[in-house]
Amino acid sequence: MPPHTRRTFYVAAIYGIWGLITAALGLPALIYLLVPPRMRRQNEWVEVGKMAQIPIGTPVEMTFRRMRVDGWKVVSEQNSAWVVKSPNNQITAFGPQCTHLGCAYHWDEAKNEFVCPCHNSMFSIEGKVLGGPAPRPLDQYETKVQGATLLLGRLQTPPEQSA
Amino acid sequence: MRAHWNRINDWLDHRTGVHTAVRKFLYEDIPASSGWHQVFGSVGLFLFLVQAFTGALLAFNYAPTPGDAYNSLRYILTELTGGRLMRGLHHWGASLMITVVVLHMIQVFLFGAYKKPREATWMVGVVLLLLTLAYGLTGYLLPWDNRAYWGTVVATNIASQAPLLGPYLSRLLGGQGSIGVVTFARFFGLHVLLLPPATAFLIAVHVYLVRKHGVAPAPGDELVPKKKFYPEQVFKDTMAIFAAFAILFVMAVAVRVPLEQLADPTDTSYVPRPEWYFLFLFQLLKLFTGPLEVVGSVVLPGLAVLALILVPFIDRGQMVRLTRRTFAFGFVALAAIGWTGLTAAAVITTPKEASQVAVDYSAPTDWMELSSEELAGVGHFRQENCVSCHAVGDTGSKIGPDLTRTTIHRNAAWMIQHFKSPAGVRPGSAMPPIQLSDSQLNSLAAFLLKLNPQNATALSDAPDFAVQGALVYQAHGCNACHKVNGVGVDVGPSLNGLAQRRSRSWVEDHFADPSKLSPGSIMPPFKFSKRDLDNLMAYLFVLP
Numbered sequence: 158m159p160p161h162t163r164r165t166f167y168v169a170a171i172y173g174i175w176g177l178i179t180a181a182l183g184l185p186a187l188i189y190l191l192v193p194p195r196m197r198r199q200n201e202w203v204e205v206g207k208m209a210q211i212p213i214g215t216p217v218e219m220t221f222r223r224m225r226v227d228g229w230k231v232v233s234e235q236n237s238a239w240v241v242k243s244p245n246n247q248i249t250a251f252g253p254q255c256t257h258l259g260c261a262y263h264w265d266e267a268k269n270e271f272v273c274p275c276h277n278s279m280f281s282i283e284g285k286v287l288g289g290p291a292p293r294p295l296d297q298y299e300t301k302v303q304g305a306t307l308l309l310g311r312l313q314t315p316p317e318q319s320a
Numbered sequence: 321m322r323a324h325w326n327r328i329n330d331w332l333d334h335r336t337g338v339h340t341a342v343r344k345f346l347y348e349d350i351p352a353s354s355g356w357h358q359v360f361g362s363v364g365l366f367l368f369l370v371q372a373f374t375g376a377l378l379a380f381n382y383a384p385t386p387g388d389a390y391n392s393l394r395y396i397l398t399e400l401t402g403g404r405l406m407r408g409l410h411h412w413g414a415s416l417m418i419t420v421v422v423l424h425m426i427q428v429f430l431f432g433a434y435k436k437p438r439e440a441t442w443m444v445g446v447v448l449l450l451l452t453l454a455y456g457l458t459g460y461l462l463p464w465d466n467r468a469y470w471g472t473v474v475a476t477n478i479a480s481q482a483p484l485l486g487p488y489l490s491r492l493l494g495g496q497g498s499i500g501v502v503t504f505a506r507f508f509g510l511h512v513l514l515l516p517p518a519t520a521f522l523i524a525v526h527v528y529l530v531r532k533h534g535v536a537p538a539p540g541d542e543l544v545p546k547k548k549f550y551p552e553q554v555f556k557d558t559m560a561i562f563a564a565f566a567i568l569f570v571m572a573v574a575v576r577v578p579l580e581q582l583a584d585p586t587d588t589s590y591v592p593r594p595e596w597y598f599l600f601l602f603q604l605l606k607l608f609t610g611p612l613e614v615v616g617s618v619v620l621p622g623l624a625v626l627a628l629i630l631v632p633f634i635d636r637g638q639m640v641r642l643t644r645r646t647f648a649f650g651f652v653a654l655a656a657i658g659w660t661g662l663t664a665a666a667v668i669t670t671p672k673e674a675s676q677v678a679v680d681y682s683a684p685t686d687w688m689e690l691s692s693e694e695l696a697g698v699g700h701f702r703q704e705n706c707v708s709c710h711a712v713g714d715t716g717s718k719i720g721p722d723l724t725r726t727t728i729h730r731n732a733a734w735m736i737q738h739f740k741s742p743a744g745v746r747p748g749s750a751m752p753p754i755q756l757s758d759s760q761l762n763s764l765a766a767f768l769l770k771l772n773p774q775n776a777t778a779l780s781d782a783p784d785f786a787v788q789g790a791l792v793y794q795a796h797g798c799n800a801c802h803k804v805n806g807v808g809v810d811v812g813p814s815l816n817g818l819a820q821r822r823s824r825s826w827v828e829d830h831f832a833d834p835s836k837l838s839p840g841s842i843m844p845p846f847k848f849s850k851r852d853l854d855n856l857m858a859y860l861f862v863l864p
Contacts, residue, residue: 167551174562181569182370182409186377189402194395228381229388229395 194228202301202308203236205250209305211242216264216271216282218253221309238298238309239264239271241282251284252296252312271295346550351537353544354553357431358535359560360424365523366561367417370568371455372516374410382462384508386501389464390582397579397682404682408572414456416568418597421452429631430648432639433536439632441529444522446629451519456595458511461504465681469583470592472499472507478605482618498585539639579682581862586820591671600662603669679783679862686775687782688864690767691807692799695790695859697767698782700760709751713776720751723768724776735765763794789859792852801843804863812843819861827857 205221220237238250251271255262260275270287271280278289285294299310333339381400383392396403425445428434434442461472476499480490494502537544547553584590594602601621608616627634635648679685687695707716710723721728729735734745739761742751754761771779793799799808802815818827826837831853834843848856 164551167555171551171555171558174558178562178565181565182373185402185405186373189377189400189406190380192401194399195401229383229391229399 202310205238205240205307205309207305208242208246208248208302208307211240211248211307213242213244214282215266216241216251218264219250239295240307248300248302248307249284250298250300250307250309252298254296255291256286256293256295257289257291345531346548346554348531348549349546350535350549350553351541351544352547353538353541354535354547356556356560357427358553359557360420360427361530362557363560363564364417364420364424365527367413367420367564367568368519368523370565371410371413371417374406374413375512375516377406378410379512384462384505386464386504386583389462389504390579393463393579394681398684404576405572408575408577409568411577412568412571412575414459415595415597416564416571418452418456420564421449425449426652428536430645430652431536431538431642432635432645432648434632435635435637435639436632438529438533438536441526441533442632443629444526444529446625448519448522448526449628450625451515451522453597455511455515456597458507458515460595461499461507462511463579464504464583465580466583466587466590467580467592469499469585470587470590471594472503474592474594474602476503478617481614482622483614486618536639539641576680577682578680581679581681584820589823593666593670596663599666600659603662603666679786683781684775684778686778687786688862689805690770690779690782690790692790692793692804693763693807694766694770695782695787696760696794697763697765698779699787699791700756700764701767701780702787704754704756704764712771712780713773715777715780724771724773729769729771732762732765732769735768736761739764759794785855785858786862788852788855789857792848792856793859796846812841815860816863818863824857824861827860828853 201224203221203223205219211217211219216239218237219240220235222233223236224231224233237253239253240248240250242248253261255273255275255278257273257276257278260273262271262273262278262280264270265272268279269282271282271284273279273289273291276290278291279287280291280295281287283294284297294315296312296314298312301308301310329339378396381392381396381403383389393407396407428442428445457475460475461468476490476493479493480486482489492506494500494506593599604620605613605616608614687698690698706723709717709719710721711718712722713724736758738745739754739756741753742749754764756764767779793804798815801811802808802813803810804815808814822830830837831846831848833845834841
């Protein structure tokens with residue numbers, strides 16, 4: 158074999174093998190870092206209170222404790238929701254954070270709207286954006302009424318409302 | 321485009337000199353005799369980089385405090401895609417790195433490459449070997465399972481036996497009295513903060529010294545025209561690295577690294593064993609008892625390390641041909657025989673229960689949360705071979721419905737009726753009736769009602785000893801007086817955590833004559849076949 162051919166073979170093999178090794182280590186590493194963990198423990202429904210405690214037509218902030226899977230830990234943490242009961246007993250429960258940058262908003266009784274103190278985002282009692290920088294309506298919890306008790310499920314961005 | 325690229329390259333080289341440096345490194349002169357026997361150093365360096373890479377990735381999902389360490393490692397193994405591969409690469413990479421570093425030293429020793437002027441290169445190399453072993457020692461504790469805990473108890477006690485320095489070493493390792501958070505923090509700190517930069521620095525010094533003195537030529541080769549490092553020797557190094565990587569990758573995929581139960585300092589039955597590369601030291605200790613123990617644990621290993629460091633000064637002769645280095649060959653052969661003999665003796669004398677893991681905690685253990693009735697149901701499920709017609713998640717046949725679909729779970733009464741007369745309950749069903757007693761059908765229904773897509777594999781993979789143990793437990797009606805996982809009757813004590821309260825022999829004696837060991841006990845004596853007793857005991861002793 159002429160020397161230059163042998164040399165070409167060496168160089169090609171060096172680049173090829175190092176490329177292969179880099180891929181064999183790099184791809185699993187990316188998968189390991191980027192693929193979300195298998196959720197073996199499902200978030201369950203949590204009781205937040207009695208239906209009778211919720212006034213009709215006025216949002217009320219309700220707090221509850223929920224177990225949350227956080228990596229290798231299951232932590233019990235305090236959560237809250239703004240719960241609205243309509244005249245026909247329909248329940249809507251909003252996540253307590255503004256959809257702009259996650260500040261806690263509150264119900265302004267005088268203006269009859271939710272107001273975020275950080276950048277003045279405003280939301281209607283149905284959670285729709287009335288003004289300010291918020292890019293989408295308020296997130297909502299899944300809700301379920303069992304007997305006289307209100308239960309909340311996972312917090313979701315309503316699909317029809319996502320930006 | 322190419323001109324543009326060349327301009328960028330020229331600019332980079334002018335400002336940083338990087339290309340000139342790389343070229344100088346690659347086109348270094350090496351002896352014409354260089355070849356395949358000199359690839360081990362590069363392979364060792366490559367494996368160090370793999371360890372650093374996989375170690376950093378593991379650290380991204382690892383909590384370095386005792387209880388959390390174990391849980392986070394279980395999280396890596398059971399819930400993260402690729403987590404088992406990363407741990408496998410890191411675990412087997414450690415073993416492979418030690419093997420390659422030792423092979424590198426043997427090659428250098430046999431070829432006499434430590435001789436003048438390369439004494440310092442050799443000595444730095446010996447320190448690098450010790451650092452590699454230090455990684456093994458400190459990393460062993462980090463999973464915080466029983467194996468890690470008890471192995472480290474032995475290791476820190478050995479360190480504390482060192483003459484004069486013992487108490488200080490022990491204090492430095494935080495191992496005074498017992499192993500806890502302090503020892504853990506120090507081992508973790510050593511493993512990830514101190515050892516890696518020390519290794520990187522010494523590797524740099526080692527490579528600098530190799531370059532300074534040149535690769536050692538074979539005797540008589542000094543006058544032969546030299547050749548360049550690149551590309552021929554780089555090609556040989558790359559091929560060897562690829563072979564090592566292929567072995568490592570296959571091992572990481574194919575050989576499961578087990579995780580034992582969470583470290584239990586009260587477990588009096590545990591037989592600690594070090595990693596395979598320390599087994600010879602462990603066995604050596606057995607040859608020295610009483611006041612002589614320190615000879616085996618500290619003095620001999622210390623002298624061996626000293627001798628290894630001083631090799632270039634002990635053997636100061638001229639470089640001679642490999643074929644004439646009979647003493648060196650004899651020495652390596654003797655050391656190899658000694659090492660193999662001690663390691664083999666340690667393996668042979670390892671009690672059977674110490675060499676096998678009863679439960680592999682590197683896989684989900686949801687089955688441990690089942691009641692004994694539900695776990696016995698797994699046994700009936702296997703006996704009746706339900707998977708020949710039904711799917712359970714990803715496994716099984718597709719003839720009948722998937723049993724993890726919660727929509728087909730009605731209630732136990734309906735299921736039992738269905739088991740007895742499938743076509744009667746579901747007209748047109750081709751399923752044959754199941755010939756089991758009512759209590760066995762109850763077990764089967766209880767298990768099936770627990771199945772869902774998330775736990776299907778974890779539950780149906782329950783280890784056989786536990787399933788057989790639960791069958792014995794159910795058949796003898798133990799649940800009429802005892803509780804397991806909150807299910808059963810409270811006449812006798814709950815059997816969860818039995819391993820922490822009683823020894824195996826106590827429980828066996830208790831079966832034979834309960835009132836003798838527990839005066840006033842109303843439990844009747846039980847006599848089991850050996851197989852049933854083994855399974856029942858193994859089951860009861862893994863209950864959390």
